[in-house]
Every structure is written in structure tokens, then in C-alpha cells.
Amino acid sequence: xxxxxxxxxxxxxxxxxxxxxxxxxxxxxxxxxxxxxxxxxxxxxxxxxxxxxxxxxxxxxxxxxxxxxxxxxxxxxxxxxxxxxxxxxxxxxxxxxxxxxxxxxxxxxxxxxxxxxxxxxxxxxxxxxxxxxxxxxxxxxxxxxxxxxxxxxxxxxxxxxxxxxxxxxxxxxxxxxxxxxxxxxxxxxxxxxxxxxxxxxxxxxxxxxxxxxxxxxxxxxxxxxxxxxxxxxx
Numbered sequence: 001x002x003x004x005x006x007x008x009x010x011x012x013x014x015x016x017x018x019x020x021x022x023x024x025x026x027x028x029x030x031x032x033x034x035x036x037x038x039x040x041x042x043x044x045x046x047x048x049x050x051x052x053x054x055x056x057x058x059x060x061x062x063x064x065x066x067x068x069x070x071x072x073x074x075x076x077x078x079x080x081x082x083x084x085x086x087x088x089x090x091x092x093x094x095x096x097x098x099x100x101x102x103x104x105x106x107x108x109x110x111x112x113x114x115x116x117x118x119x120x121x122x123x124x125x126x127x128x129x130x131x132x133x134x135x136x137x138x139x140x141x142x143x144x145x146x147x148x149x150x151x152x153x154x155x156x157x158x159x160x161x162x163x164x165x166x167x168x169x170x171x172x173x174x175x176x177x178x179x180x181x182x183x184x185x186x187x188x189x190x191x192x193x194x195x196x197x198x199x200x201x202x203x204x205x206x207x208x209x210x211x212x213x214x215x216x217x218x219x220x221x222x223x224x225x226x227x228x229x230x231x232x233x234x
Contacts, residue, residue: 002028003037003131007138010044012062024050036060039131041134041138043068049161050115068136072185074233076184076226079105079150079158083112083218090125092219097129097139099223100230106144112193114194117144119225130146147186147197151204159184161206164221169208 008180016024024030032053037058038046047067052059076160080102083089093104095229106117126139145153162173177183186206188194193201202208211224 001037001134003039003134005041005127005131006038007041009038009040009043009044009062012058013066015052016058017062018056022055023056025053026055030058035063037134038062041130041136043070043137045136052058055220068135074180074229075098075102075159077103077105077182077183077184077227078187078222078226079107080187080193080222081109081218082114082117082144083145083191086114086118088219089114089117090122090216093122093125094129095223095225097126097135098133099226101139103140103142105142106151107150107186108144109189110194112189113191115144117189119143135155147193148200151200157191160210161199161204162197162209162225163182163193163197163201163206164188164209164225165210166201166215167198167208171207171209173209173211174221174228176209177229177232185225185229186216187218187220187225190218193209 004016004024006014006016006020008014024036030036030050030053032050034050036048038048045068046062047064048060048062050058050060078096090166108115123141126141130138158181160177161184165188186201211221211228216224
């Protein structure tokens with residue numbers, strides 16, 4: 001089923017963005033009077049009727065609205081150092097949103113190989129993945145900041161907090177995570193966290209964990225963590 005994204009629906013009436021309008025009217029050939037499905041990124045689904053079928057500004061009126069069925073209220077916040085290869089972080093975002101992540105923060109670490117990211121493009125990927133997976137809540141993306149800034153911001157968060165790294169620690173994430181609790185998980189760059197970063201994170205309340213016995217790439221580790229947390233909450 002084709003679904004369209006419209007973040008601003010006021011009193012049941014709105015207009016699709018130019019990109020969504022073009023896809024709706026020009027590509028899918030919808031006309032005035034057709035019914036379409038919508039999501040707003042805030043957890044709501046809609047059925048609407050097209051009132052103005054124009055390829056740059058397709059207007060509609062809501063017929064029906066209902067809330068997304070969130071069987072799990074657990075929120076997962078992933079904080080990750082962007083990979084050197086853009087394709088890998090984009091792949092991760094797509095899969096993480098499809099599986100279920102609520103917030104993603106990008107952190108710059110001592111061993112990070114990428115210092116800039118294209119937030120506009122990454123947000124579009126998240127929207128596309130949300131639509132593909134038939135979800136109605138858009139994951140929040142946060143701008144790239146240093147890991148120290150991130151840890152300072154998150155020092156008061158009551159989530160269970162975990163940091164994955166390649167040290168001597170052998171504690172499995174699945175063995176210490178308590179089901180039903182919000183979780184924030186830190187994933188470092190390919191060169192791992194520095195000793196100083198690890199020390200500050202632990203002092204900020206993050207528990208050191210591993211995700212298995214194998215050494216994983218940054219994007220693989222992030223996806224494994226998200227899968228584990230989602231499975232543990234089913």
C-alpha cells in the first residue's frame with residue numbers, strides 16, 4: 001500500500017509537499033476524489049480524500065485518523081560515530097528505522113574518520129524507511145556533536161545506558177539489559193573509543209557491554225544492538 005508523509009495536518013486539511021505531490025499525482029496518477037493513506041511522523045495514520053490534484057501542491061481532507069499501535073512503549077536511543085563510508089551509515093539508518101529506533105545521535109570521537117554528515121539526506125532516508133515499514137512515528141535525528149558534549153547532555157537521563165567497545169569487558173548486552181526500560185546505547189568508530197572517552201562514559205553511568213563474540217563493524221554493531229533490544233522487549 002502506498003503511503004504519503006505529511007507532518008503538518010491542521011484541522012484535517014493540508015497539502016502534500018512538492019515531492020510527495022509529484023509522486024501522488026504525476027507518478028501514481030491520483031486524481032481529485034481519490035482516497036489516499038497518510039502518516040504524520042508523530043504516530044498518527046490517516047485516510048484522506050484528494051481535494052486538489054496538482055503535481056506541486058496536492059490538497060486533501062482527512063476522512064479518518066487513528067493512532068499507531070505501539071505494543072512496546074520502550075524507547076531506544078542510538079548514539080553512533082558516523083562511518084567513513086556514507087553508504088554504510090545510510091544503510092544502517094534505513095534498517096534501524098524499519099526495525100525500530102526512536103532517536104539517533106551522531107557523535108564525533110577521537111578516532112572518528114568522518115567529521116561532517118548530510119542531515120537533510122539522512123532525514124529523507126528515515127522518512128522513506130518509516131513509510132516502507134508502515135510506521136507512523138519518525139525517528140528523531142540529532143546533529144553531529146562531540147562525544148563529550150553528548151555525555152554532558154545525557155548525564156541526567158534515566159535510561160539504561162550502555163557503551164559497546166572492544167576491551168577486556170565480556171558482559172553481554174542481553175544479560176544486563178532490563179526488559180521494559182528505555183535504553184541509550186553508544187557505538188564508537190572503527191578504531192573504537194579512546195581510553196579517555198570510555199572513562200568519561202562510565203563515569204556518566206554507561207555500562208560496558210559487548211554484543212557477542214565476534215568483532216563487528218560500526219554499522220553492524222549498531223544494528224545488532226537495536227535488534228537485541230527490540231527482541232528482548234517482545
